[in-house]
Amino acid sequence: MKVYRIFADHYQFYIYDSDYDHYSDERLNWVSAIAKDFGYISTEKAIYVKTVSDLNDHRIRVFINQEPSISYERVFSTNIELESGKLIVSAPANDEENDFVLPLEPGSYKISVCGNSIGKDMFSFDTEYYEEMEDSEYFKHDEFENYDIYLNKCN
Template identity: 30%
Template sequence: MRQYRIFADYHQFYLWDHGTSPEAPTDYSEEDTTRRIKAAPFVVVIQPERDMDVPVQLDLCDAPPDEPLDGWDHVAEASLELPSGQLEIHECTGGSVDIIPLPPGTYRVRACFGRLGTLSEDGLEGDDHYRLLLWPAPFAPVALLKQYAGEQAG
């Protein structure tokens, strides 16, 4: 388990393959925004509720997690190809947060969003928190496992 405080400027941060240095996608559909996750070649975009520093926990797993989703407001998954075997966590307008060596391959990223309804009226304060789980898995389309019923981020 790794803990971070990530600056989610523009309501996003990235998981990507450090060796390919991908471009972050700029074409967002309404579906991408609703799902709060977007996948492109060698990159997964996580879209937190706040565009401030947010607490993020990353767990590397050997297999798909079988934990219940009850404690989360929103849960979505996407695939991430890591041909270099170097997972980089990168801020939108900031820099690299961490580079984690992993066996090269394709991974599944589950993004869990918690306490989204705790944001202040101006959206600057809140107890929202995020957990990312990553495990080796064949490529699969983005999947929405649990939809948040509140308002969408910026």
């Protein structure tokens, strides 16, 4: 399992093949694209995830060759083509060095984007959290909106 913290500015983050020019694909235009479950949009090489919580920090965990072992509030499943062998998790304001790059064997994968604590952030609770907490501390907070990504190679 890999763990990553992303700032999903504009309530969105992207999952895509590294060789895919997703910004130029009109099918991924938030205004004109046909939204799928949970307001997500996708193609055969990318998924644009629409988040909910007002604070846009989210923990993302990536699981390879595993199926979800807990229940989730949201599950979005589809196939994704990773011709480059590199899965990227990014957000609109990210620079390349902020992207999460996951090397994989090139091919087709079943991908499930699973979310919990939808709409909850550190201001949703009576507890006062330190806003600038380190990633290692932030990763412990299942009560904040978070996402698990499961990837399984198709035959």
